[in-house]
Amino acid sequence: MTIGFIGLGAMGRNMAANLLRAGEPLRVWNRSAEPVEALVAKGALRAEHPFEAGRVDVLFTMLADDAATRSVLIDGGVLDAMAPGSIHVNMATVSVGFARQMAQLHQQKEVGYVAAPVLGRFDVAAAGNLNILAAGPGHLIERVQRYFDLMGQKTWRFGDAPEQANAAKLAANLTLVCAIEAMGEAVALVRAYGIAPDGFLELLCQTFFAGSPVYKGYGAMIAQQRYSPAGFTLTLGLKDVNLMLEAGQAASVPLAFGNVLRQLLLDAVQSGEGELDLAALAKVAAGRAGQA
Incomplete structure (x- = not known):
C-alpha cells in the first residue's frame, strides 16, 4: 500500500520516520520545508501540495488542532483528493465534536476514518514507543495495525465511533x-x-x-x-x-x-x-x- 503523512512537527516527523521502516512509498507534506527535506533524505517522497499527500491508500495526519486539520484536509483539498476505499488516520488531539464531523464527511466521500491520538512525548515518538488510542470501524483498524506497530508499543481500542478515541x-x-x-x-x-x-x-x-x-x-x-x-x-x-x-x-x-x-x-x-x-x-x- 502507498502511505502518506501530513503534519511533521515535533511528534509527526518522528512518527513518519518510523513509518519509513515499512518499506513502502511514504509521501510527506508539511507547511515548513525543513522536516520534509529531512525525511526525503531518508527515502520519503515529497508532496508539493497537501492534496498530493492524500493520493495514497492510507493517509496519516498529525496537525495542531481542529482549525489546522480543517484548513489542510478540507480547505486544502486533501479529502477531495482521497480515493473511495482509502483510509485517513487522524492522530492529532482534536475535539469530540470535530471528530464526529470528520467521520460524517469521510463517510460521504466513501473514505474510511480512524481516530488514533497518542500518548507520549517527542522522544517516545522517536523510539516508536507511543501508546496509540484508536477508535473506528474494526476492519479499518485491522488494515492499519501494522503501521501502528511501527509507531507505538501498544494500540488501545476504544470503540467503533472515532470520537471515542x-x-x-x-x-x-x-x-x-x-x-x-x-x-x-x-x-x-x-x-x-x-x-x-x-x-x-x-x-x-x-x-x-x-x-x-x-x-x-x-x-x-x-x-x-x-x-x-x-x-x-x-x-x-x-x-x-x-x-x-x-x-x-x-x-x-x-x-x-x-x-x-x-x-x-x-x-x-x-x-x-x-x-x-x-x-x-x-x-x-x-x-x-x-x-x-
Missing part, C-alpha cells in the same frame, strides 16, 4: 495535567518548610507512584526547574483542557478540576509563559506561593 485521549490528558499541578503545589508546600524538592519528589516516585513515567519524568523536570525546550507547551495544555471542558459540557459531565486547571493555564499563557513546558505548572504554583 478522542474522548479517551482528553480524559487521559486531564489526569496528566492534574498530576503535574498536584506535584507543583506539593513542591511549593514542602519548599516553604525548607525541604528540597528533589528528595521529596524522589519519595513520591518510589512510594505512591512507583513505576509511573509521568511522576518520574515530569517530577525530574520540576525538581530541576527545567521548563524549556518544551516537549508539550502550556499553550497546548490549555488547548487540551478547553477541549476536555467542551466534551464534558456536551455530555453533561462536570469537570471541577478541569475548570481550575483552565484558569491556571490561562493565567500562565497570558503572562507570556505559554511556550514553556507543561511541567512549568510547578513554576506557576511557586509564583502563587510567593516563591522565586
Whole structure:
C-alpha cells in the first residue's frame, strides 16, 4: 500500500520516520520545508501540495488542532483528493465534536476514518514507543495495525465511533495535567518548610507512584526547574483542557478540576509563559506561593 503523512512537527516527523521502516512509498507534506527535506533524505517522497499527500491508500495526519486539520484536509483539498476505499488516520488531539464531523464527511466521500491520538512525548515518538488510542470501524483498524506497530508499543481500542478515541485521549490528558499541578503545589508546600524538592519528589516516585513515567519524568523536570525546550507547551495544555471542558459540557459531565486547571493555564499563557513546558505548572504554583 502507498502511505502518506501530513503534519511533521515535533511528534509527526518522528512518527513518519518510523513509518519509513515499512518499506513502502511514504509521501510527506508539511507547511515548513525543513522536516520534509529531512525525511526525503531518508527515502520519503515529497508532496508539493497537501492534496498530493492524500493520493495514497492510507493517509496519516498529525496537525495542531481542529482549525489546522480543517484548513489542510478540507480547505486544502486533501479529502477531495482521497480515493473511495482509502483510509485517513487522524492522530492529532482534536475535539469530540470535530471528530464526529470528520467521520460524517469521510463517510460521504466513501473514505474510511480512524481516530488514533497518542500518548507520549517527542522522544517516545522517536523510539516508536507511543501508546496509540484508536477508535473506528474494526476492519479499518485491522488494515492499519501494522503501521501502528511501527509507531507505538501498544494500540488501545476504544470503540467503533472515532470520537471515542478522542474522548479517551482528553480524559487521559486531564489526569496528566492534574498530576503535574498536584506535584507543583506539593513542591511549593514542602519548599516553604525548607525541604528540597528533589528528595521529596524522589519519595513520591518510589512510594505512591512507583513505576509511573509521568511522576518520574515530569517530577525530574520540576525538581530541576527545567521548563524549556518544551516537549508539550502550556499553550497546548490549555488547548487540551478547553477541549476536555467542551466534551464534558456536551455530555453533561462536570469537570471541577478541569475548570481550575483552565484558569491556571490561562493565567500562565497570558503572562507570556505559554511556550514553556507543561511541567512549568510547578513554576506557576511557586509564583502563587510567593516563591522565586
